[in-house]
Amino acid sequence: MGEGGTPLIRLVNSNSILGVREVYVKFDGANPTGSFKDRGMTVAISIAKYIGVGIVACASTGNTSASMSAYASRAGIKPLIVLPKGRIARGKLVQAILHGAEIVLVKGGFDDALKVIIEASRRGLVYPLNSINPWRIEGQKTVAYEIVDEIGVPDWIVLPVGNAGNISAVWKGLVELKRAGLIDRLPRLVGVQASGAAPLVEMFRRGYRILKPVDNPETIATAIRIGKPVNWVRALRAVRESRGLFIDVSDNDIIGAQKILARHEGIGVEPASAAAIAGVAKLRKEGIIDRDERVVAIATGHALKDPDIILNHYNVRVHEASSIDNALSLIRKITLLNNS
Numbered sequence: 001m002g003e004g005g006t007p008l009i010r011l012v013n014s015n016s017i018l019g020v021r022e023v024y025v026k027f028d029g030a031n032p033t034g035s036f037k038d039r040g041m042t043v044a045i046s047i048a049k050y051i052g053v054g055i056v057a058c059a060s061t062g063n064t065s066a067s068m069s070a071y072a073s074r075a076g077i078k079p080l081i082v083l084p085k086g087r088i089a090r091g092k093l094v095q096a097i098l099h100g101a102e103i104v105l106v107k108g109g110f111d112d113a114l115k116v117i118i119e120a121s122r123r124g125l126v127y128p129l130n131s132i133n134p135w136r137i138e139g140q141k142t143v144a145y146e147i148v149d150e151i152g153v154p155d156w157i158v159l160p161v162g163n164a165g166n167i168s169a170v171w172k173g174l175v176e177l178k179r180a181g182l183i184d185r186l187p188r189l190v191g192v193q194a195s196g197a198a199p200l201v202e203m204f205r206r207g208y209r210i211l212k213p214v215d216n217p218e219t220i221a222t223a224i225r226i227g228k229p230v231n232w233v234r235a236l237r238a239v240r241e242s243r244g245l246f247i248d249v250s251d252n253d254i255i256g257a258q259k260i261l262a263r264h265e266g267i268g269v270e271p272a273s274a275a276a277i278a279g280v281a282k283l284r285k286e287g288i289i290d291r292d293e294r295v296v297a298i299a300t301g302h303a304l305k306d307p308d309i310i311l312n313h314y315n316v317r318v319h320e321a322s323s324i325d326n327a328l329s330l331i332r333k334i335t336l337l338n339n340s
């Protein structure tokens, strides 16, 4: 349905704020259902259809279920989704309803929902479409092809990390390009987590050999509110092999970065995606990224996915007019202020 081939947008107005001259946003919010999940879902659903699956299922923080529901409908397969109750951004829930998914709500977080899916597929009840499904990763790696195709190999690729499927996929794509002789060097990968849901950052910083899950992950960036990333082994390898790192950013930084992209660049992304931009700013501030290096941040999902975050965290500049004349005088005041 037109997944992939998303715009790579060079930032033009916020470079001095971020401190880096050449930053590109790979806007995967421009995919058909508004997130990068479509890249993997088109492949995985095609396989499900090929092997004759009747019902597909996933646990989701929202975007996987939105994408799966759309692609399953397209393929004539029934979608069933398991969601953590009260933890799904409104735009994403609406998409699952729109595309006719059966919805099971569970108490707890995403990690509990995933347990349900793993057990249901073990019992042969459903075909699982979480990123434990290798076909998802095969589709998602195409974002690396597109970046390299357009600007060659950047110095850094920065992206948000939740269940860590995407960072694993990006690395797989890059390594395969190198193995095929199409590129001769590799970028460094940075996985950005939210401070309240950062098990990989802890692991990386402290040199743990095994993941210590975060029991009650908390962040406004619901797409990365995950305490026990299922793909942690691959993600850690990707970051180590690329000489990259995992970093965390606060919810405040996430909103700040979302605002920078929205108001200086015209790009609307959801909070998890803004974490990547907040990550770029932090890496520059700490001197890890040089101002002359080329950086790509992957904006994984569209701003409309989570309208409540915007309504709750932004000052709404609404001027209520009592009449047409009053509206005109308000506009006169506003133009005077903005021209001075």
Ligand SMILES: *Cc1c(COP(=O)(O)O)cnc(C)c1O
Pocket: 035, 036, 037, 063, 064, 131, 160, 161, 162, 163, 164, 165, 166, 167, 223, 224, 270, 272, 273, 300, 301, 302
């Ligand atoms: C799924 C998702 C992520 C996290 O990707 P993982 O593969 O789980 O690490 C980040 N941002 C958005 C918008 C997502 O939908």
